[in-house]
Amino acid sequence: MAMMHRFHICEGKVTYSSCFLRSDSYVCNSEKNRIVVSEFGTLAMPDPCKNIFARFFSRFQIPSTSEATDNASVNFVKYKGDYYVSTETNYMRRIDPQSLETKEKVDWSQYIAVNSATAHPHYDRDGATYNMGNSYGKSGFFYNIICVPPPEEKAATENSADLSGAKVICSIRAAEPRKPSYYHSFVMSENYIVFVEQPLKLDLLKFMLYRIQGKSFHKVMTWEPQYETIFHLVNRHTGKVLKYRTAPMFTLHQINAFEDNGFLVMDMCCGDDGEVIGDFTLENLRSDSGEEMDKFYNSLCRNLPRRYVLPLNVDEQTPLDQNLVTLHNYTATAKQTKPAEVYMTHEELHNDELLQYGGLEFPQINYDKYNGRPYRYFYCCGFGHVFSDSLLKMDVHTKELKVWRYPGLYPSEPVFVASPEATEEDDGVVLSVIITPREEKSTFLLVLDAKTFTELGRAEVPVNIPYGTHGVFNEMG
Numbered sequence: 290m291a292m293m294h295r296f297h298i299c300e301g302k303v304t305y306s307s308c309f310l311r312s313d314s315y316v317c318n319s320e321k322n323r324i325v326v327s328e329f330g331t332l333a334m335p336d337p338c339k340n341i342f343a344r345f346f347s348r349f350q351i352p353s354t355s356e357a358t359d360n361a362s363v364n365f366v367k368y369k370g371d372y373y374v375s376t377e378t379n380y381m382r383r384i385d386p387q388s389l390e391t392k393e394k395v396d397w398s399q400y401i402a403v404n405s406a407t408a409h410p411h412y413d414r415d416g417a418t419y420n421m422g423n424s425y426g427k428s429g430f431f432y433n434i435i436c437v438p439p440p441e442e443k444a445a446t447e448n449s450a451d452l453s454g455a456k457v458i459c460s461i462r463a464a465e466p467r468k469p470s471y472y473h474s475f476v477m478s479e480n481y482i483v484f485v486e487q488p489l490k491l492d493l494l495k496f497m498l499y500r501i502q503g504k505s506f507h508k509v510m511t512w513e514p515q516y517e518t519i520f521h522l523v524n525r526h527t528g529k530v531l532k533y534r535t536a537p538m539f540t541l542h543q544i545n546a547f548e549d550n551g552f553l554v555m556d557m558c559c560g561d562d563g564e565v566i567g568d569f570t571l572e573n574l575r576s577d578s579g580e581e582m583d584k585f586y587n588s589l590c591r592n593l594p595r596r597y598v599l600p601l602n603v604d605e606q607t608p609l610d611q612n613l614v615t616l617h618n619y620t621a622t623a624k625q626t627k628p629a630e631v632y633m634t635h636e637e638l639h640n641d642e643l644l645q646y647g648g649l650e651f652p653q654i655n656y657d658k659y660n661g662r663p664y665r666y667f668y669c670c671g672f673g674h675v676f677s678d679s680l681l682k683m684d685v686h687t688k689e690l691k692v693w694r695y696p697g698l699y700p701s702e703p704v705f706v707a708s709p710e711a712t713e714e715d716d717g718v719v720l721s722v723i724i725t726p727r728e729e730k731s732t733f734l735l736v737l738d739a740k741t742f743t744e745l746g747r748a749e750v751p752v753n754i755p756y757g758t759h760g761v762f763n764e765m766g
């Protein structure tokens with residue numbers, strides 16, 4: 290169940306509070322004192338109050354409709370100036386970021402024709418929020434790009450969830466109508482959005498069958514490397530889409546994208562084998578932790594940073610079978626193999642030094658100033674273990690690393706906070722929540738100098754808190 294954590298930093302003091310999200314799923318499970326609402330990877334035991342026929346009908350539904358969970362355990366997101374917590378279904382929950390109080394449940398499909406939205410929206414500098422969501426019906430399965438406008442002037446008394454004015458700016462038809470791709474995030478530059486259609490597929494027929502049989506949802510997600518990866522480049526202003534292809538690859542979190550003299554440069558965390566997603570199971574976590582299992586855990590997350598360079602001006606005059614990436618500072622390639630088909634290869638965005646820290650995930654940048662623009666640094670977690678066991682700072686110009694790592698300490702996603710008068714990209718701090726299984730040590734909020742990656746301070750919390758996923762910094766008035 291989603292638990293929200295809050296570190297309140299004020300005049301040199303840090304206060305910690307936490308609270309379970311009072312979702313309908315939480316209330317329902319609490320009343321029954323067991324899990325009765327199915328989640329991704331978690332199968333609810335059937336409700337004994339429902340007979341076998343009722344069970345059949347309640348399960349026989351397309352995903353992400355009325356039965357979808359509102360256990361929003363993935364991220365804090367912002368729409369029209371309000372904070373919500375989000376997972377990947379059609380439901381979000383508005384929350385009060387000061388008190389962590391749970392507010393209304395919001396159903397995306399009440400505002401716009403989509404049945405889900407990711408937990409990783411993007412924000413433009415005018416206050417609009419962009420996200421992606423699925424829709425399916427008689428005409429097929431679509432990936433939709435959504436835009437929620439900036440906040441209007443609200444009346445002082447008005448205090449409710451509001452996604453009005455949301456619109457779909459582009460719908461992309463799934464390459465395989467019965468096997469749409471899973472996606473977790475996307476990138477946005479100043480003029481473009483790039484959606485990656487990867488060979489990690491959802492089998493819709495299996496999904497319906499498993500619903501009837503009561504099997505866990507994650508088993509309907511399959512790695513199908515017989516399909517190529519398709520990058521859909523969408524013009525944010527016109528909705529026009531261009532397609533690019535590359536070898537099968539698996540990605541969850543994208544880092545950043547920017548335009549450079551007729552090219553779009555896109556950085557993300559990738560792996561060659563999407564099979565690993567099926568290995569993150571409770572059975573595996575609970576099994577014997579001998580040397581073999583240690584090896585198994587340590588090999589799970591091997592995603593590494595990559596750069597792709599997409600030529601923006603491809604037309605009938607563009608030559609075939611010739612590398613179109615002519616800018617000297619990139620080694621990624623893109624060739625038009627036949628008219629209107631561009632095939633890309635990537636550049637590794639790291640050197641061998643990174644490999645000793647395992648895979649890399651949870652990338653963060655100086656978002657407010659550098660998202661969608663040329664940038665130099667990202668911060669992330671190194672995964673030498675099934676949980677991240679280091680914090681890393683990567684210079685994408687030199688591929689040099691800065692590292693924070695201590696045995697037995699497991700950091701959460703690093704959150705960059707710029708200094709109030711910052712002039713340089715890395716002028717600020719990096720915040721991360723560190724957990725440890727060691728009894729003599731406690732959980733703490735770590736503050737690193739973003740420039741040097743040296744410690745500025747730790748705020749210890751005398752309670753055990755669970756391993757977190759994503760976090761945000763919010764400056765209170």
Ligand SMILES: [Fe+2]
Pocket residue numbers: 363408409473542759
């Ligand atoms: Fe995520």
